[in-house]
Amino acid sequence: MTDQAAPSDASADLWASIDDLWTWLDANRPVGDKEGMLLRMLKLSEEVGEVAQAVIGATGQNPRKGVTHSWEDVQGELCDVVITALVALRTLTPDTREVFTRHLARVKERSLGSAS
Template structure:
């Protein structure tokens, strides 16, 4: 359950469901469709940058246009988009991600038994 009393969505089921929804409505297929799915991640990262610039008011012509909550939402979009892109490459999304996370964690923090 979430803090709001509603059921929490299962991350990996949600990724599969979003992937299936995108696949069903995909106007461009094949290699080009795959490349466009990967490029979507760059678009989302650009939206994070836009939100950060807007949150600090870096553009004097526009001033403050975003909040830090907007930045949080854009970061979530990056994570979701990346996981859906990974699902596009492999149906073993969870296993692939978790194995990579373990390697990065061990490389950065040392082997688990040392923690």
């Protein structure tokens, strides 16, 4: 027996966690209204930059610093990007799960066609 949740349980936990994070962030944001929403969208750029920094660090591309990150660090930063994007989407709509699922289906159809 494994410790992993069934896929439907994991999906429900994901969306519940996104809602929980959004609720917490919304209650604790220092800037509200449209400006706060825009800042939440900009957070994505910050997280993507951290992915780039981790990749550069994992490959030792900065000769002054050498290897400063692991590929596990890159994985964590990519997860931060996904979480931040889902929270940003939740900021735009309470129907986050449905919007994401519909869009994923369109991307899958466009990319994989009838092979999906």
